[in-house]
Amino acid sequence: MDISERQLEIIEAAGRILTSSGVSGLTIKNLAAEMKFSESAIYRHFKSKEEIIIAMLNYLAQTMDTRLTEILATELSVEEKFKELFRNQFSFFKKNPHFVVAVFSDGLMEASKAINETILKIMEVKVKHVHAVLAEGQKKGVFTKSISTAELVHITMGAFRLHMYKWRVANFSFDIKKSGDSMIQSVLTLIRAKSK
Amino acid sequence: MDISERQLEIIEAAGRILTSSGVSGLTIKNLAAEMKFSESAIYRHFKSKEEIIIAMLNYLAQTMDTRLTEILATELSVEEKFKELFRNQFSFFKKNPHFVVAVFSDGLMEASKAINETILKIMEVKVKHVHAVLAEGQKKGVFTKSISTAELVHITMGAFRLHMYKWRVANFSFDIKKSGDSMIQSVLTLIRAKSK
DNA sequence: TACCTTTGTAAGTGAATACTCACAAACATT
DNA sequence: AATGTTTGTGAGTATTCACTTACAAAGGTA
Numbered sequence: 452m453d454i455s456e457r458q459l460e461i462i463e464a465a466g467r468i469l470t471s472s473g474v475s476g477l478t479i480k481n482l483a484a485e486m487k488f489s490e491s492a493i494y495r496h497f498k499s500k501e502e503i504i505i506a507m508l509n510y511l512a513q514t515m516d517t518r519l520t521e522i523l524a525t526e527l528s529v530e531e532k533f534k535e536l537f538r539n540q541f542s543f544f545k546k547n548p549h550f551v552v553a554v555f556s557d558g559l560m561e562a563s564k565a566i567n568e569t570i571l572k573i574m575e576v577k578v579k580h581v582h583a584v585l586a587e588g589q590k591k592g593v594f595t596k597s598i599s600t601a602e603l604v605h606i607t608m609g610a611f612r613l614h615m616y617k618w619r620v621a622n623f624s625f626d627i628k629k630s631g632d633s634m635i636q637s638v639l640t641l642i643r644a645k646s647k
Numbered sequence: 648m649d650i651s652e653r654q655l656e657i658i659e660a661a662g663r664i665l666t667s668s669g670v671s672g673l674t675i676k677n678l679a680a681e682m683k684f685s686e687s688a689i690y691r692h693f694k695s696k697e698e699i700i701i702a703m704l705n706y707l708a709q710t711m712d713t714r715l716t717e718i719l720a721t722e723l724s725v726e727e728k729f730k731e732l733f734r735n736q737f738s739f740f741k742k743n744p745h746f747v748v749a750v751f752s753d754g755l756m757e758a759s760k761a762i763n764e765t766i767l768k769i770m771e772v773k774v775k776h777v778h779a780v781l782a783e784g785q786k787k788g789v790f791t792k793s794i795s796t797a798e799l800v801h802i803t804m805g806a807f808r809l810h811m812y813k814w815r816v817a818n819f820s821f822d823i824k825k826s827g828d829s830m831i832q833s834v835l836t837l838i839r840a841k842s843k
Numbered sequence: 844t845a846c847c848t849t850t851g852t853a854a855g856t857g858a859a860t861a862c863t864c865a866c867a868a869a870c871a872t873t
Numbered sequence: 874a875a876t877g878t879t880t881g882t883g884a885g886t887a888t889t890c891a892c893t894t895a896c897a898a899a900g901g902t903a
Contacts, residue, residue, distance in 0.1 A: 489883075609806040676889085696891065
């Protein structure tokens with residue numbers, strides 16, 4: 452599952468294309484041009500376009516899981532963990548906007564079953580951590596118990612995804628860290644346990 | 648802006664293809680086969696593929712606005728209006744799942760600027776009505792004022808869209824009306840004003 | 844009957860797609 | 874120096890795509 456230097460360069464080039472031209476712009480021809488390569492040279496490093504995309508998505512899933520696991524292991528308060536879980540994502544996507552295109556798109560999802568499953572796997576990684584924090588918060592009486600943990604996760608993830616969608620439609624033009632923080636803050640206000 | 652009988656048949660055929668094969672399956676060849684036509688016959692009724700898609704989306708925007716406006720005009724309580732706003736959508740999408748593919752996809756959004764704008768227009772129609780009900784509810788003290796109306800709209804729409812996304816990924820296999828109702832119910836629990 | 848409009852078809856166009864293959868240069872290992 | 878491996882290229886392939894064109898049948902209208 453290791454990737455070579457050249458493979459990483461290609462994955463990064465694919466990322467730049469996704470950011471600038473979307474899924475439909477990600478062709479072998481464009482990718483070769485971005486690499487200043489011939490088209491056939493790409494196939495020295497990956498045996499298919501699908502493999503490139505999956506390598507890219509796997510890289511994301513892996514690093515994301517690591518980063519989020521670290522956050523949950525800290526001594527932060529539940530609320531701070533919750534916020535940090537999203538802050539971390541906003542920072543990452545700000546640096547790597549192409550992943551927003553890749554994950555929150557379905558142009559890719561239709562492309563192949565394997566790609567589809569990799570994207571769902573990424574979502575599950577995120578959900579797993581959010582669920583853990585929300586459940587902990589409910590147990591400690593920090594978050595409301597008026598609805599189930601799964602429902603809290605759904606609402607939280609929905610707000611997050613919609614925010615990323617808006618950012619993408621706006622062509623990454625607004626500050627995702629700032630606006631994201633304020634969005635998460637309002638979710639937090641809503642899900643906090645009602646004082647007795 | 649009127650459409651002929653044949654045009655409507657083609658739009659419906661396009662819908663069936665979207666439901667079964669997704670955006671990438673919606674080709675002129677497949678559309679002609681579904682119509683039991685030659686490919687060139689399609690071009691007797693629409694001058695481009697883009698025109699077909701836009702006609703389809705416009706039809707959705709139009710009927711949706713009508714239906715949602717009717718709900719807001721009723722004498723129902725704010726909470727009932729809110730629920731009805733979504734129930735109505737769930738019923739409609741259950742009957743016309745292809746619109747879920749069309750609207751909540753970006754394969755189409757990337758396809759052309761005109762299509763992109765039509766899809767955003769549909770979202771705005773929905774947001775407009777949800778915003779109105781939420782603002783009314785806040786004013787009457789039914790919904791919480793701890794966050795702004797816009798933030799409430801964002802969270803509500805996010806939960807709705809994510810629910811539709813899950814339905815689609817699950818290949819329309821679960822009962823969207825039943826599960827949708829329960830999802831909306833939990834959103835409602837969350838946004839209700841805290842009792843003093 | 845003569846003509847026009849509508850609605851269909853068969854055959855093809857050019858452009859784009861992912862991918863292949865025979866070959867060569869550069870480099871590493873012996 | 875001889876040999877093998879890695880990494881590149883140029884010229885192709887087959888397929889798919891949206892769309893066009895020349896033509897014909899059917900139906901209404903003069």
